[in-house]
Amino acid sequence: MSDFEQELDGRLTAIRKQGLHRELRPLGSPQLPNIQIDGRSLLNFSSNDYLGLANHPALKEAAIRAVEKYGAGSGASRLICGSLPPHQELEQALCEFKKTEAALAFSSGYATALGAICALLDKDDVIVIDKLVHACIVDAARLSGATLRIFGHNKLNDLAGILQWADRRHSASKTKRPRTLIVTESLFSMDGDLAPLKKIVALKEQFGAWLMVDEAHATGLYGAQRRGLAEEAGVTDRIEIQMGTLGKALGASGGYICGSRRLIDLLINRARSFIFSTAPVPAACAAASAAIRLVQSTEGAERCYLLWRLVEKARSALKEKPARNSEPSSAIIPLLIGDEQEALMAAALLRERGIFIPAIRYPAVARGQARLRVTVTASHTAEDIAVLARTLEPIVKRKS
Secondary structure, three states: OOHHHHHHHHHHHHHHHOOOOOOOOOEOOOOOOEEEEOOEEEEEOOOOOOOOOOOOHHHHHHHHHHHHHHOOOOOOEHHHHHOOHHHHHHHHHHHHHHOOOEEEEEOOHHHHHHHHHHHHOOOOOEEEEEOOOOHHHHHHHHHHOOEEEEEOOOOHHHHHHHHHHHHHHHHOOOOOOOOEEEEEEOEOOOOOOEOOHHHHHHHHHHHOOEEEEEOOOOOOOOOOOOOOHHHHHOOHHHOOEEEEEOOOOOOOOOEEEEEOHHHHHHHHHHOHHHHOOEOOOHHHHHHHHHHHHHHOOHHHHHHHHHHHHHHHHHHHHOOOOOOOOOOOOOOEEEEEEEOHHHHHHHHHHHHHOOEEOOEEOOOOOOOOOEEEEEEOOOOOOHHHHHHHHHHHOOOOOOOO
């Protein structure tokens, strides 16, 4: 082997020894409760397709019509010649759905975070993030050049202390007035718990900071119109930057920012992941627009209702604590194992017995916090939940 290949081999060997090696698993079927892997049918409890829309006829038909009318690709970035009607239609649907002045679609949630945060902040500013936010937010915070501070997960005293420090720092500035941006997820993807949005908004307003909320795992599921946890908490109009993805409950792909017209105009001009990326394909935008309409319909309400009933059954069957009366439940149920190798063994045993729940390990979670992350969807059945519970019980020995 060449020196280059030897170096790569050594790194891969180290990854394997730590129980952190990963490989792609080609699926031979659409996103459904039963998926095909290596010719076997497995009951899937790992998908973020919470409402079961990824294979919905309305989304597929919208995608097909977009391909027939606008082609397979967009041809260029939006600012060159790639801004097609499906892009404008999606952004109009998003801002009407989220009740904001404007919206901007990106090719992925990752690109959304990088583009927005780096466009808004520079080296003179402060960004304050929850310890458990998604990796895309962490990477964007570092790339922005702003001073990064991290508060303990959902710990408001920590957040308040950092905001007090930032306020003193800003007061001492002899140049321009620096900015402070708080970033949190509304529903945390690995633990399935919720941010105290009302209290975070109150702190943000007390210290004159800005707030960005990632609704990736909440959009389509919470609030009277399924807009997300900001709607559920009644604070939508007090959040400067609403972020989310189109590939989870909405069943398509891509990411978005919703907010004021000035915010979106700035991102069009300064968000590098938007400016320098070929526009999302027409089919994905059309499918997402169809999903937004569906989520707000009677069928969307029915799918949400069914999902939460199944979540209650799953939590009861798995002997998980129910949500507090004051807090909505979550379709994400983490089963903490701890050791990475033990988590891999548990996932392998489950596959042997017909259930697909991959082990979640570092860096998706902290070292020693490996887990099986069970996700329930509206496409599951009560019998699926019963099979899951029966199969898990003798396999998973969880840490308290």
